[in-house]
Amino acid sequence: MVNFFVAVVVVVVTGGNPYSRLMALQRMGIVDNYERIRDFSVAVIGVVAGLLVQNTLKFLLQFGHVSPYLGYNSLKDYFPTMEMRPNPQCSNAACLERQKEYLLEKPAGDAAIRAKMEAEALLVPEGPLHADNEWDISVVDDSEPEKTDATSSDEFQKPPAAEPATTSFDDIEELRKQLDALNAD
Structure with missing residues (x-):
C-alpha cells in the first residue's frame, strides 16, 4: 500500500506523463504492477471528485449541510462530520x-x-409562493383518501375474454390450396 501512495505522490508532484513515471518506479523496484496502481489511482480520484461535487452542490443549491470535513467511512457506511x-x-x-x-x-x-x-x-413571506397557478396545482388534505372510480395500477386487470376459435377443417384445406397455388407460380 505504501508503494501505491509513493507512486501517486510522484505522479502528482512531478506532473508529465504518469505512465513514464510509473514505469520508472517499476524499474527502480518500488512498484510491481503499474497497471494496478493506475486503476487504483483512477478509482481514488473518482471517489474524491464525487465527494467534492456532492459538497459543492450542497453549497451552491443551499440544500443540506455542507461538511467542513470531506470523508467517507466505508466500514460503517456513513459520512463523518467533524471539523478539522x-x-x-x-x-x-x-x-x-x-x-x-x-x-x-x-x-x-x-x-x-x-x-x-x-x-x-x-x-x-407567509403568503402563497406564486399568485398565478398556471398548472392548476393544489394542496389537498390527505388525512382522508379520496375515493375515485378510476382503476388502480396496483389492481390486476383481467383481459377481455377472447372468443373461442371456430376454424373448421374445410377452412384449413382451403387455405392450404391457396398456399400451394401461390408457391406454384
Missing part, C-alpha cells in the same frame, strides 16, 4: 500566528452569520 482544527502545539510560528488571528476574528464572523440567518428568517 489546527494543532495548538504546532512548532511553526506562522501557523500559531494564523491561529491567533482566527480566534480574534471568529466571534465577528459568527455574529455576522447569525445576523444573516435572522434577516433571512424575517424576509420569508
Whole structure:
C-alpha cells in the first residue's frame, strides 16, 4: 500500500506523463504492477471528485449541510462530520500566528452569520409562493383518501375474454390450396 501512495505522490508532484513515471518506479523496484496502481489511482480520484461535487452542490443549491470535513467511512457506511482544527502545539510560528488571528476574528464572523440567518428568517413571506397557478396545482388534505372510480395500477386487470376459435377443417384445406397455388407460380 505504501508503494501505491509513493507512486501517486510522484505522479502528482512531478506532473508529465504518469505512465513514464510509473514505469520508472517499476524499474527502480518500488512498484510491481503499474497497471494496478493506475486503476487504483483512477478509482481514488473518482471517489474524491464525487465527494467534492456532492459538497459543492450542497453549497451552491443551499440544500443540506455542507461538511467542513470531506470523508467517507466505508466500514460503517456513513459520512463523518467533524471539523478539522489546527494543532495548538504546532512548532511553526506562522501557523500559531494564523491561529491567533482566527480566534480574534471568529466571534465577528459568527455574529455576522447569525445576523444573516435572522434577516433571512424575517424576509420569508407567509403568503402563497406564486399568485398565478398556471398548472392548476393544489394542496389537498390527505388525512382522508379520496375515493375515485378510476382503476388502480396496483389492481390486476383481467383481459377481455377472447372468443373461442371456430376454424373448421374445410377452412384449413382451403387455405392450404391457396398456399400451394401461390408457391406454384
